[in-house]
Amino acid sequence: MIAAIRSEYRKFFSTRLWWILMLVMFAYILLFSGGVAGIFSWLETSDPETFQGTAESMRPMAYGFAPSLGYVFPAIVGALAWTNEYRHRTIVPTFLGEPRRGVVSIAKAVAGVPMGFVIGLVGTIAAVGGGAVGFAIFGFPTQLGDVETWKNAGLSVLALTIWAILGVGLGMLITSQIGVIITLLVWTQLLEGIVMLVCIAFEATRGVPKYLPGQLGAAIVGGSETAMLDPTGGLGAGDTLVWWQAALLLAGYGVVFGIVGYFVRIRRDVN
Amino acid sequence: MIVFDHLTKKYGQLRAVDDLSFEVQPGRVTGFLGPNGAGKTTTLRVATALIHADGGQVMFDGKTYHSLKKPMHQIGVALEPTIFHPGRTAADHLMMLAPYAGVGRKRVKDVLDFVGLTDVAGKRVGKYSLGMRGRLNLAAALLGDPHTLLLDEPVNGLDPEGIRWIRELLQALARQGRTVLTSSHLLSEVEQTVDEVVIIAHGKLVHQGTLNELESRQTRRATLVEVEDRDSLLRLALSQGWQVRDPENPRSRGVVVEGIDPAYVSRAVYQAGLSVLQLTPVVTSGLEEVFFSLTEGQGSVR
Numbered sequence: 001m002i003a004a005i006r007s008e009y010r011k012f013f014s015t016r017l018w019w020i021l022m023l024v025m026f027a028y029i030l031l032f033s034g035g036v037a038g039i040f041s042w043l044e045t046s047d048p049e050t051f052q053g054t055a056e057s058m059r060p061m062a063y064g065f066a067p068s069l070g071y072v073f074p075a076i077v078g079a080l081a082w083t084n085e086y087r088h089r090t091i092v093p094t095f096l097g098e099p100r101r102g103v104v105s106i107a108k109a110v111a112g113v114p115m116g117f118v119i120g121l122v123g124t125i126a127a128v129g130g131g132a133v134g135f136a137i138f139g140f141p142t143q144l145g146d147v148e149t150w151k152n153a154g155l156s157v158l159a160l161t162i163w164a165i166l167g168v169g170l171g172m173l174i175t176s177q178i179g180v181i182i183t184l185l186v187w188t189q190l191l192e193g194i195v196m197l198v199c200i201a202f203e204a205t206r207g208v209p210k211y212l213p214g215q216l217g218a219a220i221v222g223g224s225e226t227a228m229l230d231p232t233g234g235l236g237a238g239d240t241l242v243w244w245q246a247a248l249l250l251a252g253y254g255v256v257f258g259i260v261g262y263f264v265r266i267r268r269d270v271n
Numbered sequence: 272m273i274v275f276d277h278l279t280k281k282y283g284q285l286r287a288v289d290d291l292s293f294e295v296q297p298g299r300v301t302g303f304l305g306p307n308g309a310g311k312t313t314t315l316r317v318a319t320a321l322i323h324a325d326g327g328q329v330m331f332d333g334k335t336y337h338s339l340k341k342p343m344h345q346i347g348v349a350l351e352p353t354i355f356h357p358g359r360t361a362a363d364h365l366m367m368l369a370p371y372a373g374v375g376r377k378r379v380k381d382v383l384d385f386v387g388l389t390d391v392a393g394k395r396v397g398k399y400s401l402g403m404r405g406r407l408n409l410a411a412a413l414l415g416d417p418h419t420l421l422l423d424e425p426v427n428g429l430d431p432e433g434i435r436w437i438r439e440l441l442q443a444l445a446r447q448g449r450t451v452l453t454s455s456h457l458l459s460e461v462e463q464t465v466d467e468v469v470i471i472a473h474g475k476l477v478h479q480g481t482l483n484e485l486e487s488r489q490t491r492r493a494t495l496v497e498v499e500d501r502d503s504l505l506r507l508a509l510s511q512g513w514q515v516r517d518p519e520n521p522r523s524r525g526v527v528v529e530g531i532d533p534a535y536v537s538r539a540v541y542q543a544g545l546s547v548l549q550l551t552p553v554v555t556s557g558l559e560e561v562f563f564s565l566t567e568g569q570g571s572v573r
Contacts, residue, residue: 003371007368007369007371010366010369011367014360014364014367015356084356088357089354090355093354094371096319096321100337269321
């Protein structure tokens with residue numbers, strides 16, 4: 001098992017795509033976080049009457065952009081552990097080296113944790129760093145000395161780490177690189193919102209949305225505060241779960257994807 | 272020793288490998304031959320647990336590939352050289368496999384040196400020629416210093432120098448007491464390398480033995496006959512029940528009579544009163560001929 005995990009690290013660090021993705025994620029989150037912090041600080045500065053307290057109220061959202069906007073990146077990087085191997089057929093030497101495919105599967109999931117952690121850290125630094133700079137330019141408090149800020153930053157790293165694990169599981173179910181990316185984007189940007197709206201329309205299913213992956217990811221960092229990006233305008237996030245419940249459930253999605261993927265895809269013949 | 276024991280692999284109705292049984296002995300190079308589509312690659316993939324068998328099994332010194340603890344340490348496998356990430360260097364490719372083989376950087380450097388890739392070890396494999404990929408594939412197979420080697424068409428894409436190198440390498444490995452099984456769809460490619468051949472067609476074993484046995488197995492006799500009146504000769508052949516074919520040389524107006532003693536053909540032609548221009552015995556005992564005759568009529572593209 002140790003050997004299989006070590007091999008996973010070497011596979012990961014000997015390709016370029018992951019750090020390109022990480023770089024794009026960093027720039028993307030930095031832009032949004034810095035942008036939001038800067039714009040609302042500027043608004044409040046230029047018209048304090050109308051925008052009283054706006055900058056202050058935007059802080060949790062700006063600092064929470066890593067899990068709310070950037071979660072697709074660790075998920076894709078996690079899935080790459082499988083899709084790269086199937087795409088370039090390095091899955092052949094991998095399974096020749098370790099024919100117990102369950103061992104390979106667990107090794108990839110375990111290796112995904114620190115990789116997700118690093119990506120989570122980078123994403124969170126972009127969100128908190130970008131936001132803090134935006135607020136500081138206009139003289140608003142950054143709250144960087146606040147325990148709450150650091151607790152939320154930690155949860156942000158945790159959320160992205162779990163998204164990476166979910167990605168590894170998803171990569172077992174959908175071994176095509178483009179398939180994973182399309183699935184992630186279509187689900188998170190479109191389908192989840194539709195499912196939420198439908199669920200909220202009926203009394204009986206009103207409690208369902210909080211168990212959807214995107215909502216779980218948001219709930220880890222305190223869902224309602226980042227709910228501006230919730231397509232239902234915060235309706236679905238009504239009662240969110242406690243952070244650790246959400247974290248466990250989101251990881252649970254990854255485990256379920258992985259187990260199903262193992263039986264329907266990974267165990268199949270490699271031609 | 273490798274034992275292929277009643278191995279069967281089906282793809283729908285097609286039996287890609289059909290109740291195949293043979294043994295591969297250590298200390299010699301065994302050629303695994305058959306036309307393209309005969310089931311060689313499928314057999315090797317089933318043997319290495321990449322695909323599931325529908326029946327039978329393959330044992331390496333009594334163990335299946337799947338049950339081996341560090342298989343690369345015992346069995347070196349080189350399948351088709353299309354199994355590299357183009358963005359990874361040769362050294363990185365081997366380093367990612369090194370933990371599976373239980374070896375370190377030193378061994379990676381040694382095998383790269385051994386296959387002659389040291390100078391390009393830091394280059395991305397995407398820039399490699401087919402021959403270089405073949406060498407890297409072989410380096411990966413040798414990484415764990417295995418006592419058994421399974422190679423699928425290892426000379427593909429290699430230049431003449433590379434082919435000679437691999438020939439000598441395989442023989443040297445066999446002399447060290449290792450088990451070497453190397454596949455090819457061309458007998459001529461391995462003729463000078465192998466001590467023994469296993470020939471399959473349509474997933475079935477058609478011959479196993481030494482090259483000498485193969486050569487003596489089937490010596491076909493044929494007679495090239497050329498007469499003034501070709502139609503009379505064909506009528507004679509028909510009445511005698513001879514199997515005839517056109518000669519290989521398209522300019523020749525003769526007829527090749529197969530499987531009959533030339534002396535008998537000569538007598539029959541003389542008795543029929545045909546005026547003979549030429550009557551030549553043709554003995555086709557080339558290995559390639561035997562190989563074709565063993566695998567022909569199997570409807571596969573060579």
